[in-house]
Amino acid sequence: MNRVEEKRLIQAASKGDSQAFAALYRANVQAIYRYIYYRVSDAHVAEDLTADVFTKALKAIRTYKDSGKPLIAWLYRIAHARVVDHYRKTERRPDQVDIEKLSVSESADMDNRLLRQQTAKALRLAISQLTADQQQVIILRFIEDKRLEEVAQLMGKNVNAIKALQHRALRSLASRLERAGFKIDEFIAGLL
Amino acid sequence: MTELPDILDICLNAVLSGQASIEDCLQQYPEYANELKAELQIALLTTRLKPPSLSQKQVAAIEARLISPSSRLFVFPQISKTAAAVVLFFFLLMGGTGGTIAASANTVPGDTLYGVKRFWESIVLLIATLTNQADDVWIHLAQTRLGEAKTLAQTGKLAPEHLQELQHAIENAMSHNGDSPELDHLLQTTYHTLSTDPMFMQVEGSMLIIQQIQQIEPLPTVEQLPPPTVEQHEMVITETPTVTQTWTFTPTMTWTLTPTPTATSRIPPTPTRTPTASPTVTHTPTPVLSSTPTRTPLPSVTPVTLTPTMPTPQGNGTPPTLIPGRVITSTPSPVATWYPWFQATFDACQLTRTVDPNYGIGSPYCP
Known part of the structure; x- marks a missing residue:
């Protein structure tokens, strides 16, 4: 959907106009769901929070002030607030789940499909344990496939700040997976 | 010199677009090979993750809930701003509560009139919602909660529930506003207060708000802060720059008032002015203005509007005509002394003005 x-x-x-809102909803719902999913690591919670985000957006759309950024930037903000609220209410933080429980030290002997599933699960969990900013950069850049400049615009930061965040996030993910015993080298070799 | 984050981004663009392999990049930047390798591999792996998505059925179910008639109850009938102002005026008249509301504006949780303040806020919020201006009101309410928290912190009475109120208001301000400068300013002010005041740091909930803002808001330097809003206006009042002005006039003129009584009139005699001193001024002086604004925190400063005038030397005995001079106006300050109840009136006025922009225009307490 273009800006106009x-x-x-x-x-x-x-x-x-509820049909207009429905069109906006359909254009953005999957991106918001993915964003929340990677932050809470739970499909059901992500679905509920996604519905919450659009309910909030529906209530607030009449007072929405266009600041030149795409609507999704605003929706990400609401989603972030919902995720924070969710953690406050449930008194659970993402880092309470131990990624090392997913350790696959015997990975070389494992079935490739299982290894792939296990690695994907560990990577998703590792993403959910990053800081919110780092998570958002990883999600927007590598899952939503956005350019660095777009990520900067959506997050309201400058490009250099995003580059630094991207670097720190990837370094953090690499070290978390390495500590958990995942041999990314081998896995990547199998993928390419 | 190119830093690692820049090199990483160059390599990411090349690898993810298929123009180069990870090995190509490592060869190009051997000094960073170890770090680059791990980070590029993770990035590549992340792009291969199967993105989670809602099924069509789930999407449709949420959509049906959103546009169902019950969810549209939020659409209040639109009423005009004038009507809202009338309703507000009516409320004020009905209870004669204007003074009480004004008096409550400066209260904090625990004060007797605090309930009046919250009640008034809920009315303003309701009307603002009806008139489509809830976004501004939520920002104002969040600023108010922050101000209350500051006051409570100073007296050592700040409790977690007060910070929960602040967080609630901030969250509402966030969800009712896009990326407005007012919202950014609110978040920055809150962040600054909570992260620098040790009294806040001791209270549970403070860190949660800090983290929430930190994660969502790019925090600028002080120079980047947007123009002042209501909260900063208070700062202007307490730190009004003093302007020292020295005017030197070289001409001197003496006037003698000679009453001329009349025999029949009971009205006190009207003095007429007759110049008795001949102007000896041969030089038209230029007023010397020494204006050095200093940031001396003074609680009260009289607003000064100086209109320097100079008498024109005239030899025919007529009073000197006034020549429009240079007007110097100091930083606006509503009144000479800023009593607490002025602040209360000011706050009440600002709150009302979020609904009726013309409310209180001309009042010294509602600039």
């Missing part, structure tokens, strides 16, 4: 169309829909939705 998005602006038109926002304007219509702000006047109570």
